[in-house]
Amino acid sequence: MMKTAQIVIGLGFGDEGKGITTDFLASQNPESVVVRFSGGQQAAHTVMIDDRKHIHSSFASGALRGLPSYFTEHCTIYPVFLLNERNELSTKNGNVELHIHPLAKVTTPFDVWQNRTNIRNLEHGTCGKGIGATMKRQESPYKLFAIDLIAPRAMLIEKLKGIAYYYGFMEEQQIEEELRPFLEAVDYIDWMIDDYTYLQSFDNLIFEGSQGILLDMDHGVFPNVTYANTTSGNAYEICNRLRIEDIEMYYVTRAYATRHGSGWMSNEREISLRNNEEETCTFNEYQKELRLGTLDISLLNYALKLDAAYVEATKKNLVITCLDQTDERIELENLNIEFNEVYGSYSPYSKDFKKLF
Structure with a gap:
């Protein structure tokens, strides 16, 4: 049987509705696996099923519906956040089966500290969850991968101490205090570290993007970008590796423009919304208020043409969310x-x- 794939991509600055779109595809393809191919614990993809609601960050947005999750080498994970979400998801009868590529990047407490205290991070925009610091550190010799979480404990601790020194933490007692909840989470989780051969057991893959194309580290307006490639490029490379040729795109936008965080945004203005009581992107100390505006068709065309440079698709679909709000x-x-x-x-x-046309 020929394998198939659907790729969910946001056309804006994030918050377009990738979670609800992924859940829609999961409901249509219940034997699939949902693959995260960029970003990490900073995602906030909301899924609502009957009286259950979950905001997916360290799990893919098929988990509440019962599908397993897979995080690729292009993603980051933070064991403390992952454990907290795992416990929450379990109470909602979600699927907590999570497989992680050996080369996925691991965030440490020291990366989170760096993201939340470095003045340049705060000026450029951060969600305060250690993503940018992790990706930047991974360019140095002080790397930490998912495979290291199942390495001998002494080796893991030495790597973590090196990362602490990298950020200027020198006191052993302080380092131990910072690492205690991290190591407890590492010990509690039964890690499933699997390369891409794991994905070969599925006939259909749902690839769930993170953030939006306009925040891509190579194509967004620097410095207010995310430290990730948010186009279809990573997903398409994995499809090629698995010899998947039947690829269907789902490009997602809200009915209006949003940006949660600092940086350039066209057509920004006040919009009167309704039926938005379930809005996930509310005020926080790092990203402040959710900014709104009218859709910029020229930007949508830009994002669509840009993504077409990375992927060859069998079908291309558009998803417009929040049509009830404006x-x-x-x-x-x-x-x-x-x-x-x-x-x-x-x-x-x-x-x-609903299918519009």
Whole structure:
């Protein structure tokens, strides 16, 4: 049987509705695995099923519906956050099966500290969860990978101490205090470290993007970018490795523009919203308020053409979320691409997805 894949990509600055779109695809393909191929614990992808709600960060957005998760080498993980979310997801009867590529990057307490205290990080924009610091540190000799979490304990501790020294932590007692919850989480989790051969057992893969194309580290407006490649590039490379040729794209945007964090944004203005009580992107001390604006069709065209440089797809679909929140008109006739299907989301529940045309 020919293997198939769906790739979910955000066309904006993140928060487009990748979680609800992934859940929709999971409901249509219940024997699939959901693959995260960029970003890490900074994701906040909301899924609502009946009376259950979960914000997916360290698990992919098929977990609440019962699908397993896989984090690729392009992702980061933080054992403390992962354990907390695992416990929360378990109480909701979600699937806590998580397989991680051996070369996924590991965030440490010292990376989180760096993200939250470094003035340049704060100026450029951070969610305060250690992603940027982790990726920057990984360019140095002080690396830490998922495979190291199952290495001999003495070896792991030596690597962690090296990372502490890298950030200027010198007092042994302070280092031990910072590491205690981290090591407890490492010990509690039954790590499933698997390379891409694990994915070969599935006939269908759902690739869930992180952030949005306009925050891509190579294509966003520097310095207000994410330390990740958020186009389809990573997912497409994995599809090629697994010899998957039947690839369907799901490009996602809200009915209006958003940006949670500092940086350039076109068409920014106040928009009167309704039915947005379940909004995940609320005020926090690092990203502040969620910023709103009207959709910039020229930016959507830019993002679509940019992503087409990375992936060859069998079908291309558009998903417009939050259609119940605003009456803003979307000039779909001005998009420079012909979609196979256009879907609309009229509530926080994927069961309310509708095919527009």
